Amino acid sequence: MxxxxxxxxxxxxxxxxxxxxxxxxxxxxxxxxxxxxxxxxxxxxxxxxxxxxxxxxxxxxxxxxxxxxxxxxxxxxxxxxxxxxSLYRDDSALVRLNDAGILRDAPGDLTRLLATTLQFCAATGGAFDPTVQPLWELYASAIGAGRPIPRGRSLQAVLARVDWRDVHLDGGDIRLGRPGMRLTLxxxxxxxxxxxxxxxxxxxxxxxxxxxxxxxxxxAPPQAKPWRVGLAGDDEARTPLETLALRAGAVSTSSGSGTVLDARSGLNHIFDPRTGLSATRWRSVSVQAASATTADALSTAFCLMDAQAIRRVAAREDARVWALAHGASGLRRLA
Incomplete structure (x- = not known):
C-alpha cells in the first residue's frame, strides 16, 4: 500500500x-x-x-x-x-471526491472497487480502511516542514476523520460522512x-x-510450466525468501519498509486506523489469492493483524499467507 x-x-x-x-x-x-x-x-x-x-x-x-x-x-x-x-492527478475521480466530499454519477470502476474495499474493511475488522489518507497528509506535512511527528491532540483530531463506516455508496453516488474525510485506494x-x-x-x-x-x-495454460514468483522480505534488495510456482492467481507483498516517512521514528506508510500509528507487527506479509485485488488488500490489512485474526480471514478468502517476523530470517507460513 x-x-x-x-x-x-x-x-x-x-x-x-x-x-x-x-x-x-x-x-x-x-x-x-x-x-x-x-x-x-x-x-x-x-x-x-x-x-x-x-x-x-x-x-x-x-x-x-x-x-x-x-x-x-x-x-x-x-x-x-x-x-x-490517482491521488496525484487533480482531475481524477478520487481527488474530486476527496475535495468535495461527494461524487455523483461516479465512474463504475470507482464504485465497484469502493464496494469491494468496504467488504474488506468489514472482513478485517477495520484493519483495512481507505479513510486513512488524512493521516498520510498529517505526517507528510509535518515531516516536509521539519516539525516533530504529530502525537496527542493533533493526531486525535485527524483520527476523528478516519472511519470506513462513514463512507456511503448509493447507486452511482459516493458520499463521505465526515468533514475532512479523505480516501486513498x-x-x-x-x-x-x-x-x-x-x-x-x-x-x-x-x-x-x-x-x-x-x-x-x-x-499459464496446462501445457506450459508455471510461473515462478519470489516472495521478498523487507531488505533493500528485495531478496526472495521463498519461491512459488504460480499457474493461476495472484501474489502481493506488503511491508512498512516499502515507504519510510521518518527513519528515526520508524514511521511508515501502513497506518493503523485505530491508533494512527504505523504497522510494526510484521516486517512483511505476502498473500496468494485468486485475484490481485484480494491479495493486495489482504497483504496490507494483515500487516496490522495478529496471526489468529489473519488465519480467520484467510480461511474465508481462501488465501495463503506468509509473514516475516521481527528477528526472523525466513518466512513463516500463517495460512
Whole structure:
C-alpha cells in the first residue's frame, strides 16, 4: 500500500507485463530465449511509465500488428484507471471526491472497487480502511516542514476523520460522512488494475500471462510450466525468501519498509486506523489469492493483524499467507 507525494524513502518500482499465446508459451523460458530448434514468434515491447513507476510490456505473438494493438490497449487501460484512482492527478475521480466530499454519477470502476474495499474493511475488522489518507497528509506535512511527528491532540483530531463506516455508496453516488474525510485506494487499486489488464489480455486470446504492477497476477495454460514468483522480505534488495510456482492467481507483498516517512521514528506508510500509528507487527506479509485485488488488500490489512485474526480471514478468502517476523530470517507460513 502506497500513497502519493511521499516525502520519505520510496523504493523504485518497475512494472512488468509479459504475455503470450499458448503456441508461443510452452515454457516461460520462451519469453527470454528460443528453445533449441524452435521458432520463437516476435516479441513486441513497450517501455514507459505507468502508476508512477517504470513499466515494460512484452507480448509474444506471431501477429506483430495485433501484438502492437494489444500493447496499446493495455497501456490505455492503465492510464484510464489512473485517471479514476490517482491521488496525484487533480482531475481524477478520487481527488474530486476527496475535495468535495461527494461524487455523483461516479465512474463504475470507482464504485465497484469502493464496494469491494468496504467488504474488506468489514472482513478485517477495520484493519483495512481507505479513510486513512488524512493521516498520510498529517505526517507528510509535518515531516516536509521539519516539525516533530504529530502525537496527542493533533493526531486525535485527524483520527476523528478516519472511519470506513462513514463512507456511503448509493447507486452511482459516493458520499463521505465526515468533514475532512479523505480516501486513498492505494492499498487495493494496484491489484484491481493488475486484474483488469490481465483479464483484458486473456480475453484477447493470450493465455500465458504474467502481470507485475507491484502485485503479481499469473495465467499459464496446462501445457506450459508455471510461473515462478519470489516472495521478498523487507531488505533493500528485495531478496526472495521463498519461491512459488504460480499457474493461476495472484501474489502481493506488503511491508512498512516499502515507504519510510521518518527513519528515526520508524514511521511508515501502513497506518493503523485505530491508533494512527504505523504497522510494526510484521516486517512483511505476502498473500496468494485468486485475484490481485484480494491479495493486495489482504497483504496490507494483515500487516496490522495478529496471526489468529489473519488465519480467520484467510480461511474465508481462501488465501495463503506468509509473514516475516521481527528477528526472523525466513518466512513463516500463517495460512
Amino acid at each position: 502506497t500513497h502519493a507525494h511521499a516525502t520519505g524513502t520510496t523504493r523504485r518500482r518497475c512494472i512488468g507485463i509479459v504475455a503470450a499465446v499458448s503456441a508461443a508459451a510452452a515454457a516461460p523460458g520462451l519469453l527470454h530465449r528460443a528453445e533449441a530448434g524452435a521458432v520463437t514468434p516476435p516479441v513486441t515491447t513497450w517501455q514507459g511509465v505507468a502508476l508512477g513507476a517504470d513499466a515494460q510490456l512484452r507480448i509474444v505473438h506471431p501477429d506483430r500488428k495485433l501484438a502492437e494493438q494489444l500493447v496499446q490497449q493495455a497501456v490505455a487501460e492503465v492510464q484510464r484507471l489512473e485517471q479514476v484512482f 492505494n492499498g487495493i487499486a494496484q491489484g484491481y488494475i493488475t486484474d483488469r489488464v490481465t483479464d483484458a489480455l486473456r480475453d484477447a486470446g493470450l493465455d500465458h500471462v504474467l502481470v507485475d504492477m507491484g502485485e503479481v497476477r499469473a495465467l
